[in-house]
Amino acid sequence: MLRNYLIIAGRSLWRNKGFSAINIFGLAIGIAACFFIFQYVYFESTYDRFNTNAENIYRVPISYAGSLANTPATAANHPAVGPAMKADFPEVVDFVRVVSNALFMNSYTLSYKDVKGREKIHSETNMFLVDASFFNIFSYPLLSGDRKSCLSEPHSIVLSSSTARKYFGDTDPLGKILDMNGSMSMKVTGVFEDVPDNSHIKFDMLVSMSSIKQNYGYDDWGWPEFYTYVVLAPGTDVKKLEAKFPAFTEKYLGKLMKELNFRSSFHLQPISDIHLNSNYSREAEVNGSDIEIYFLGVIGVFILFIAWINYINLSTAKSMERAKEVGMRKVVGAGKSQLITQFLFESSIVNLLALAAALVIIISCTPYFNDFIGKDITTGFFSNGLGNEPVFWFAVLFIFLVGALFVGAYPAFVMSSFIPVRAVKGLKMYPSGGISIRQKLVSFQFVLSISLIASTVVVFQQFNFMRNGNLGYQKDQVVIIKAPVVKGAVIDNEYQIFKSQIQKLTSVNNATTTSDIPGHKIRLQNNFRRATQSKQQSHATYLLEIDENFIPTYQIKLVAGQNFLSIDKSSMDSASITKVLINEEMVKTLGFKSPEEAVGKIIFYMAGDDVQLKVAGVMKNFHQRSLKEKIDPILCYYPNFSNWKYLSVNLKSENASKSLAEVEKLYQKTFPGSPFDYFFLDEYFDRQYKADARLGNVFGLFSILAIIVASLGLLGLSSFVIKLRTKEIGVRKVLGASVVGLLVLISKDFVKMVCIASLISIPVIYYLSNAWLENYAFHITPGLSVFIIPPVLLLTLTLITICTQSLKTALTNPVKSLKSE
Incomplete structure (x- = not known):
């Protein structure tokens, strides 16, 4: 009996090579994508678990x-x-x-x-x-x-x-x-x-x-x-x-x-x-997000569901062609249970072949996937990775059983329920509601696809917003040089000579020395308060050491007061009054009503009465860190020593490489033996978005895979629907129907399903996008494009797929169409 089932299954798969390939390849892509997603989710979820204790x-x-x-x-x-x-x-x-x-x-x-x-x-x-x-x-x-x-x-x-x-x-x-x-x-x-x-x-x-x-x-x-x-x-x-x-x-x-x-x-x-x-301040590195991992897990399930829906739709649609086979087998004595077993056996073979194909995809694509996400997530897969988890192998078995038995069960019961006389005569065999169920499944598939496309649009819009948003300062064409290590005594004159020579270069706009740079959390922090406030009312504030060139180099706007002068150098622990610059957030923190009110006021450092600071000016808020973070209260002062950590050089855009070579030559002349360690600020700042960029890439990749899987199913289903309506198309052409009219006729049901799916997707998209965007202090507001682009894109793909399949039949000589049955 098993040998008979195997022969019949082989013949059926070979006779319907196109449908078999779509089923197998679609399931394989779904399984492989699901594997990569959950391997990534597992990797992100097992940080630091390699520690035995x-x-x-x-x-x-x-x-x-x-x-x-x-x-x-x-x-x-x-x-x-x-x-x-x-x-x-x-x-x-x-x-x-x-x-x-x-x-x-x-x-x-x-x-x-x-x-x-x-x-x-x-x-x-x-x-x-x-x-x-x-x-x-x-x-x-x-x-x-x-x-x-x-x-x-x-x-x-x-x-x-x-x-x-x-x-x-x-x-x-x-x-x-x-x-x-x-x-x-x-x-x-x-x-x-x-x-x-x-x-x-x-x-x-x-x-x-x-x-x-x-x-x-x-x-x-x-x-x-x-x-x-x-x-x-x-x-x-x-x-x-x-x-x-x-x-x-x-x-x-x-x-x-x-x-x-x-x-x-x-x-x-x-x-x-x-x-x-964890989202504490001063994290050792940019952390991931459990919400993002949850969304990726949902995407994995979505892709697998789309592949399974393809299998159900294509199998039930294909059942019409096997109606006579089922009828003849029933006539010669085959029982319903035997037919169900046969079709479930065929489903098992398809899923087994899909698993094998998925394994080939996984093995061949793993190195590329690791490069794509910038992490090696598969090393030690069997020793201490996902392959070492019993739940993984149970999941593989579960996916196979669901695909082979549960997903294959509906088509099996549909085909085994055919009435022998009607089947042999070639009459309509669909059970009541069969087409409706298939339409609902396709609509559900469209809902998943639209949701995935919308998620990708939101992720990329937020990422572009963060990368290209107004930071409040100039970061392009700014090169950062790390402070040199001067052997022996550090001579203040060397720093001053180097900075002044840099500023004389015709290829340089300006240069400034600082204790920290944008894109990095300021390391110095202390408590400050207004002169009218008690020690109990002090506020933690970030402290930035700058010089008089900081404002013009970074092109930060002063909203009140004036910038430092070269004579404003001072020490924060001296008895004399130190001039400082503060940002608008600091104005708000200290309780001033406006930047203008803050200028000239005395504030105290370290909550002590002995160190007085005078606000010389107020800077417009700028994003010291990424747009994921809130604006920090910042206080700047001009130290009377040159123990700087960074030199920021604003280069002219004509020839950056030549300008950099001139800067390096001066550096080596002034600080011989010290490595010239530099980087560009825009690249350094964007490192904060590395995790977001990786998330966008992953979302985009798997959304594309989901659309490919859905398109494969749509291709097979539309091909079969058109084949069933070949004679109808021939009759309509004889009666004068135009090609355009025929394309509209064939595609209208699919267009209707896309429209229904779009309406269902709107609240899903709205909820998911807002839930994710809450992780960012500064974020986009999902606009109409988030709700319009995904349905339009899916509708376009659907029409292209349907019309490509329909056009050949619509242009065929109606005589040939009428002879097709």
């Missing part, structure tokens, strides 16, 4: 209330929190602090001189200082060195494998000495595997925390810049432990909180929640 590792962020209620909650915390928690709470068995080396140095280089005197020197960025417990808590693979002791001694450094190769090639790096900034010798004590993409914090080098002296404040309660992670004892009730935190903060911060009228609250955040469910 991940379920017990928590980060300790901090939030504020009272006078600091407007200060955003931050992922970092005071450096003394970790040691104090371990000492005070038996539930905390270990801790580690992680802090960027940039907090202590404006710039840093590493150099290595081999035995032949050849020196390799590089400017570095991804360097963190960590406690000796780092590798005891986290499971980053250590290729060489001892996990327990490699970071215990001062001036110890552990390198990633790629960084080690950069300096030492294939030579064993252990015990080698790297020179930092020409003034500190660092001993290589370990090498770790490059940090995986699914780690919420990325680093190339780790330096022992004991390398910095205690007077730098890493045991302090007033410097919330350190990421603090604690390991809890297994079985710890997190809620009960957090309930002890108010007394804990009161013990260590009570005096300061009372003096300044604020409250600090510590929290325990599971490390596995950071990437998708």
Whole structure:
């Protein structure tokens, strides 16, 4: 019996090669797309779970209330929190602090001189200082060195494998000495595997925390810049432990909180929640979003549904051609159960072939997909990835069973229910409502397609809005040069000479030195208040060090007051009054009614009466960070020292490469031996949107795949409908029907379904787009294009597909059409 089923199935598939190919290929694309989506969703959802003790590792962020209620909650915390928690709470068995080396140095280089005197020197960025417990808590693979002791001694450094190769090639790096900034010798004590993409914090080098002296404040309660992670004892009730935190903060911060009228609250955040469910200030990197992952999962299900609907529609439509076969088999004694088994067997073969084709697509397209999203999400698929999860294989089995049995069941029952006499005579065989069900399924398919197209339109419009929106300053043609490391004493005159020579270049509009640049969260922060306010009314504000060229270089508008003059250099800790610039958000934060009112007013720094600041001018708000974030209150002052971190050079647009070469020549002349480390501001700023760009690409790709799958089904279905109406078309042509009239006749039902689907899609699109856009502080308002473009695009594709199929039949000689049956 099985052999008979197999032969009949093979004949049926071969006889209907076109329909079989559409079914198999459509299902294969749907399954492959679903796999890639859920592989991506799995990857995003398993950040940091490679740590063997991940379920017990928590980060300790901090939030504020009272006078600091407007200060955003931050992922970092005071450096003394970790040691104090371990000492005070038996539930905390270990801790580690992680802090960027940039907090202590404006710039840093590493150099290595081999035995032949050849020196390799590089400017570095991804360097963190960590406690000796780092590798005891986290499971980053250590290729060489001892996990327990490699970071215990001062001036110890552990390198990633790629960084080690950069300096030492294939030579064993252990015990080698790297020179930092020409003034500190660092001993290589370990090498770790490059940090995986699914780690919420990325680093190339780790330096022992004991390398910095205690007077730098890493045991302090007033410097919330350190990421603090604690390991809890297994079985710890997190809620009960957090309930002890108010007394804990009161013990260590009570005096300061009372003096300044604020409250600090510590929290325990599971490390596995950071990437998708964390939106704190000072995150280590741009995080993902659980809402976006949810939407992608929905897209995966949509594509699979579209493929399954194609199968149902094409199979039931094709049933007319097999009516006589069913009738004859019933006449010779075949039972209904046997026919159902036969058709389900055919469905199983189609789905099995689709799975095989999907596997080929997955294997061949995986490298391209990884490049497309910019992440390697398939490494270790069977060892510690999605293939290692039993639920994945249950899902594969479920998809196969649904496709083979449940989706194949409806066509099987339709065909097995044919009345033998009517089937043999070739009479109409559709059961009552059969065509209506198929139309509803196609309409549902159109609803899914329109929703996916609309989602893609919203994502790309928001992304373009963020990339091309008015930031309040000039970012194009601005090159950023990182501060050099001058060996020995830093001579202020060198900086001044370099900047003045840069400004003399005919290819340069202007240049400015700053402590931070747009596109990066300002690292300096402190409390400020108006002279008429008490200490309890101070406000946390970001502090930016600039010079008199900052405003003209970035073309920031002054709405009141005046810019700094070259004589306005001062120190924030001096007894004399320091001139400052503030932005409009700072005006609002301090409670001034207008920028004009703020000009000339005295404000106090660090909530102390001894440091007075005078507002010289008010800058128009500009987006220091991405448009996902709110505008920060910013205060700028002109320091009387040249310990700058960045030099921003506004180039003329005629020949940027030539201008850059001139700047580099001056740099090397002024700072010999220091690497010329630069980047363009627009590219740097756009890095904040890397996750959004990736999301847009993924949405676009899978929306296109969904449309392709839907179009395949539409192609097969329209081809069959036209074939059924061939004689009708011939009769209408004989009676004088025009080609255009025939095309309208054939396509009107499909156009009607697109229109119905469009009406149903409107509330779905409105809800989903607004839910997603709420993640952005500045976002678009979905306009008519979001509701018009998707239906019009789908309608166009539908008409092209239908008319392409219909035109040949409509142009055929009616005599041939009438002989077709």
